[in-house]
Amino acid sequence: MSIHSYEELAALHAIAKILAQPDDLHDRLENILKEMSVRLGMQRGMISLLDREKKEAWLDPIMYDGEVVGVLSADKVAREVEDLDKELAMLSAVAELMAKIVHIRALEEENRRLRKIVGSGHAPSMDIIGHSKAMQEVFGLVAQVADSNTTVLITGETGTGKELVARAIHNNSSRKGGPMVQVNCAAIPDTLIESELFGHEKGAFTGALTQRRGRFEEANGGTIFLDEVGELSAAAQVKLLRVLQEKRFQPLGSSRVINVNVRIIAATNRNLEQDILSDRFRADLFYRLNVFPIYLPPLRERGSDVILLADHFLLKYSKEMGKKVKRISTAAIEVFLSHKWPGNVRELENCMERAVLMTKTDLVDCVHLPPSLQIKEREPDRKDRSKLSSVVEAQERTLIVDALTETGGNQTKAAKMLGTTKRIVQYKISKMGIDPKHFRTKNKDSN
Known part of the structure; x- marks a missing residue:
């Protein structure tokens, strides 16, 4: 296609400038139609942005990367028949300019949708808290896979929240109205795991006094969450593989075949690829489960999420225990951030x-932490002597807080307990940002 006239080139230049402006897309498209009317005499212009599912288009399509994203049309007063090809070429040129900006608008809308999901630090409908980049990636993966039937394998260390992620996937899927059945494969003896998953007939084995439905049958129409799937016995792995392949199974002691419509989400803290090499886990089952892997990072790799979570649990247990604990001391926060x-x-x-249970004030301090954390705080790394001053300060803080707690905030008595002067205690609490008022009680002096 070639454009020869100066007017047409000027019009294309003006349209390109309009598209480059940061205005609302609707305003930019309206200005394009005005330019086409004024500069080219094309009136009664119309721009239609098509739904992605629609592929038919009359008039000139707006194409991007081989996909129809809209339709551009215009009518010229007193049109000559011989001008049709020329005008169509002009429309095509304008459409090419518009295609990229329409595509960008679609990407911006998708970006806004994902930001809405992860922007608050919470994935939709789940109790996982985190602003770290690692957790934002997890939230994005949950949003992508939730509303599908794809099998998901969640991996990560013990205690990282694999069950919460599984529930989030279920709760944000089209299966949320169905059952969510959880099976802890590690907690069920090898001799009972097949019966637990697939059910059994009466008399199928010693002790099978009645017929029993399996967990897969209970999960029909919903989701089954196989926690610690790496602990399954070899026989159970074979049956699970069949369910994944054929969506059906046989209960123990039965020739009956049961068809199920179940989404499978599995989780493990094991390295299944290593287990494959040692013949502990079937390779074909691993590849069936590992369709959409989600890795949950350990807490030590989540940076300031530690403090977000600590605040969350502080409020949770303060409410449960009927206490008014509101703060975590700076020294305790430092311990949290250095702990693995x-x-x-x-x-x-x-x-x-x-900590909430131990404290008698509105403050959680180092003294209220478990001994394992306090030991690490008090024993500096011998390879890093520069940390000694901060450890000494943390220890001093703990002793002062203990004394103030014991004396109800009385600095004179606290100084006597510590074997120092009131002036030094006042200096220390001022430097450390400790407020003696928080330790006062009605029955004790606070002079």
Whole structure:
């Protein structure tokens, strides 16, 4: 296609400038029609942006990457028959300019949709808290896979929240009205796992006094969550593979075949690929499960999420225990950020439950933390002597808080307990940002 006239080139230049402006897309498209009317005499213009599902288009299509994204049309007063090809070429040129901006608008809408999902730090309909980049990626994957029937394999260390992610996927899927059945494969003996998953007939084995439905049958129309799937016995792995392949199974002791409509979400803290090499886990089952993998990062890799979670659990257990604990001391926060959290979120939750229970004020401090955290705080890394001053300060803070708690905020008595002067105690609490008022009680002096 070639454009020869100066007027047409000027019109295309003006249209390109309009598309480059940051205005609302509707306003930009309206200005394009005005330019076509004024500069080219094309009136009664119309721009139709098509639904992605629609492919038919009369008039000149707006194409991007081989896909029809809209339709452009215009009518010229006193049209000559010989001008039709020329005008169609002009429309095509304008449509090419518009295609990219329409595509960008679609991407912006998709971006806004995903931001709405993850922007608050919470994935939709689930209790997972996190602003870290690693967790934002998890939230995005949940949003992508939720409303489908794709099998999901969630991996990560113990305590990272695999069950919560599985529930989020179910709750945001078209199956949310159906059952969500959870099976902890590690908690069921090998001799009973097949019966638990697939059911059994009366007399199928010793102790099978009645017929029993399996968990797969209970999950029909919904989702089954196989936690610790890496612990399944070899026989159970074979049956699970058949369910994945054929969507049917046989209960123990029965020739009856049961068809099921179930979405499978599995989770494990094991390295299944390593287990395949040692013949502990079937390779064909792994590839059936690993269609859409989601990896949950350990808490030590989530940065400031530790503090977000600590605050969340502080409020949760304060409410449950009827207490008014509102704050975590700076020293305790430093301990949280330096701790490796081998038990991940579960360990942090247990830690905060204990701390809220232990404190007698509105403050959680180092003294209220479990001994394992306090030991790590008080024993500096010998390879890093520069941390000694911060450890000493944290220890001083703990001793001062203990003394103020014991004396109801009385600084004179606290100084005597610590074997120092009131002036030094006042200096220390001022430097550390400790408020003695929080330790006062009605029955004790606070002079």
